[in-house]
Amino acid sequence: xxxxxxxxxxxxxxxxxxxxxxxxxxxxxxxxxxxxxxxxxxxxxxxxxxxxxxxxxxxxxxxxxxxxxxxxxxxxxxxxxxxxxxxxxxxxxxxxxxxxxxxxxxxxxxxxxxxxxxxxxxxxxxxxxxxxxxxxxxxxxxxxxxxxxxxxxxxxxxxxxxxxxxxxxxxxxxxxxxxxxxxxxxxxxxxxxxxxxxxxxxxxxxxxxxxxxxxxxxxxxxxxxxxxxxxxxxxxxxxxxxxxxxxxxxxxxxxxxxxxxxxxxxxxxxxxxxxxxxxxxxxxxxxxxxxxxxxxxxxxxxxxxxxxxxxxxxxxxxxxxxxxxxxxxxxxxxxxxxxxxxxxxxxxxxxxxxxxxxxxxxxxxxxxxxxxxxxxxxxxxxxxxxxxxxxxxxxxxxxxxxxxxxxxxxxxxxxxxxxxxxxxxxxxxxxx
Numbered sequence: 001x002x003x004x005x006x007x008x009x010x011x012x013x014x015x016x017x018x019x020x021x022x023x024x025x026x027x028x029x030x031x032x033x034x035x036x037x038x039x040x041x042x043x044x045x046x047x048x049x050x051x052x053x054x055x056x057x058x059x060x061x062x063x064x065x066x067x068x069x070x071x072x073x074x075x076x077x078x079x080x081x082x083x084x085x086x087x088x089x090x091x092x093x094x095x096x097x098x099x100x101x102x103x104x105x106x107x108x109x110x111x112x113x114x115x116x117x118x119x120x121x122x123x124x125x126x127x128x129x130x131x132x133x134x135x136x137x138x139x140x141x142x143x144x145x146x147x148x149x150x151x152x153x154x155x156x157x158x159x160x161x162x163x164x165x166x167x168x169x170x171x172x173x174x175x176x177x178x179x180x181x182x183x184x185x186x187x188x189x190x191x192x193x194x195x196x197x198x199x200x201x202x203x204x205x206x207x208x209x210x211x212x213x214x215x216x217x218x219x220x221x222x223x224x225x226x227x228x229x230x231x232x233x234x235x236x237x238x239x240x241x242x243x244x245x246x247x248x249x250x251x252x253x254x255x256x257x258x259x260x261x262x263x264x265x266x267x268x269x270x271x272x273x274x275x276x277x278x279x280x281x282x283x284x285x286x287x288x289x290x291x292x293x294x295x296x297x298x299x300x301x302x303x304x305x306x307x308x309x310x311x312x313x314x315x316x317x318x319x320x321x322x323x324x325x326x327x328x329x330x331x332x333x334x335x336x337x338x339x340x341x342x343x344x345x346x347x348x349x350x351x352x353x354x355x356x357x358x359x360x361x362x363x364x365x366x367x368x369x370x371x372x373x374x375x376x377x378x379x380x381x382x383x384x385x386x387x388x389x390x391x392x393x394x395x396x397x398x399x400x401x402x403x404x405x406x407x408x409x410x411x412x413x414x415x416x417x418x419x420x421x422x423x424x425x426x427x428x429x430x431x432x
Contacts, residue, residue, distance in 0.1 A: 003122065003123070005112050005113075005124050005125050006030065006122065006124050006125070007124070007125050007126065008029055008031035008032075008125070008127070008405060009032055009034065009126075009127050010032065010034065010130055011034055011102045011127065011128065011130060011131060012035065012130035012131040013034070013035025013096055013098065013130075014035075014039075014042060014085075014130065014132060014379065015379070015394055016130035016378045016379025016397075017033050017130035018062065018088055018094060019062055019063050019394050019395050020128050020378055020401055021092075021095070022062070022064055022065075022092055022094065023398045023401070024405065025092065026063075027403075027406045029402070029409065031095060032097060033094050033095060033096045034100045035097070035098045035099070035100065036099070036102075037098065037099070039086060039096070039098065040081070040082040040086060042134070043078055043082050046134075047078050048155075048158050048159050048160060048181065048184065049159050050077075050245065051180075052075045052076060052243075053076050053081065053244050053391075054075065054176060054239075054244050055390065055391070056072065056073050056075060056210055056212055056213070056244075057071060057072050057073070057074050057075065058072040059216070059387075059392040060076070060084065060392070061391060061392060062394070062395055063395040063399065064092065065087075065088050065091050067084070073210065074247065074248075075245070075247075075248055100118055101117060102115055102116070102351065103116050103117060103351055104116040104351050104353060105129075105351060105352045105354065106353040106354060107354055108123075111373065113127045113374060113375070115127070126374040126405055126408065126409070127374060127376065128376045128377070128378055128401065128405075129376065130378045130379050131379070133380055133389070134344075134345040135345060135347055135348040136346045136347075137154040137155075137157075137341075137345055138343050138345055138346045139152075139154055139341045139343060140343060142267075143270070143339075143341065145270040145272065147272060147331065150338065150339060151165055151338035152339045152341065153338070153339075154340075154342075155177040155178065155342040158181055158340055164185075164190075164340075167336060167338065168190070168191035168192070168193060168334055168337065169191070169193070169336065169337075169339070170194075170275075170336050170339045170340070171192060171339075171340045172195045172340070172341050172343060173341065173344070174195075174199050174284075174342075175197070175239065175342060176239055176240075176242075178197075178199075178241075178340075178342030179241040179243075179251045179253070180241075180251070181340055181342060182256065183243065183245070183251060185340075191262075192256075192262070193329065193334060193336060194261055194262065195264050195265070195266060195277065196253060196266070196285065198238075198266075198280075198284050198287065198288075199238045199239075199241055199288065200238070200241075200291035201240050201242065201250070201251060201289070201291060201292050202242050202291070202292050202295055203242070203295070203296065203316070204242050204248045204249050205248070206295075206313060207299060207310040207311055207313050208310050208311045208313075209310075211242075211299070214299045215299075217302070218298065218299075220386055221387040222387070222393075224384055224385055225383075225385065235381065235382040241288075252319070254318050254319050255320065257320045257322075258319050263281055263285075264277040264281060264325075264326055264329065265278040265279055265325060266280060266284075273331040273332050274328055274329070274330055275328065275331065276328055277325075277326065277327050277328070277329070278327075279325045279327055281325045282321070282322050282325060289316065292316065293316065296315065347361055349363070356370045356372050356375055363380065365377050365380075367397070367401070367404075368380075374408065376401050376405065378394070378398060383397050384396075384397055384400070
């Protein structure tokens with residue numbers, strides 16, 4: 001642990017870590033960014049072949065590097081997202097070190113942070129944890145009860161329909177990933193069985209514009225978490241399902257069912273080749289539609305209040321209703337040979353040996369700043385607003401944290417503590 005502590009260590013080189021690096025550089029604050037893999041790893045290795053953003057390209061606003069392509073209303077596909085991040089690195093050349101894992105973070109008695117990495121140890125006065133929320137793929141323990149001959153993969157390992165064995169596919173979960181993977185398989189002609197959860201949906205377009213554009217104008221992406229009475233519950237909300245595929249469109253599970261996809265309620269149990277489902281399919285479909293129509297109500301009210309001229313559009317009419325709600329399914333009879341678990345991720349902050357988490361393991365913070373002086377988080381969903389963690393607002397969160405870090409540094413200087421660091425950070429790091 002010898003050597004002078006560096007001013008700021010940023011753990012994670014995704015869009016969050018790169019954004020705060022840019023902001024720190026603008027303020028003249030020396031720092032280092034440590035990335036376990038390489039820039040764009042999450043997009044490159046944990047997204048399927050047809051993956052694309054569900055928010056328009058114009059919402060890509062990394063600090064100093066907004067989207068400048070010729071399709072602002074389009075939706076970048078996976079390789080374009082990776083290139084956007086790589087171009088960002090080339091644009092401002094952050095002090096980035098790839099291929100380094102941080103295995104332990106703790107704070108010494110004198111307030112200095114000690115970081116153990118796969119390439120050695122060093123110290124820092126302040127730390128930004130920018131590793132995001134999606135660490136470990138989450139698969140329910142009931143998966144262990146499936147027959148050995150059934151192929152199982154988590155959504156993070158799904159790439160395309162061809163990787164799965166011939167036969168029908170069960171997709172479990174209807175968040176953004178589950179719905180888009182189910183559509184990907186459906187469009188490829190595969191027989192899909194879909195266990196429908198409680199995630200809400202949103203229309204892609206309404207009254208002449210993308211719903212994201214309307215919501216942006218209405219300030220939804222800027223509304224702070226502290227403006228909600230139930231902030232804790234808001235942070236746990238799942239995102240609305242929709243797609244940017246082929247220029248963007250709704251994801252209508254009822255239309256999928258009309259066209260041959262088999263829908264069920266939530267998966268509740270597995271007994272060998274028999275699957276059990278809750279009888280909540282209709283409830284889940286109705287609630288998802290209600291959320292989408294409620295968003296349209298808000299857009300209508302905004303249009304009226306602002307006197308905006310916009311085309312009138314008929315409201316959604318369900319194209320399919322479940323005549324029954326199957327509560328059981330035999331895998332063999334249905335010809336199901338594979339299961340895609342679109343059941344999300346869990347956070348893994350075990351490497352952080354600092355009491356900065358609540359009883360659920362969620363970082364306790366205000367806009368990324370914790371009660372532990374010098375420890376910060378960035379890139380969390382609803383860190384401050386709906387857009388936090390996304391390309392749309394991660395830059396604003398980074399600006400706030402960078403100002404906070406700068407103020408903390410200046411305060412420390414005023415109090416007489418030493419906060420200097422060598423101009424060449426690599427000389428203070430045991431990382432080549």
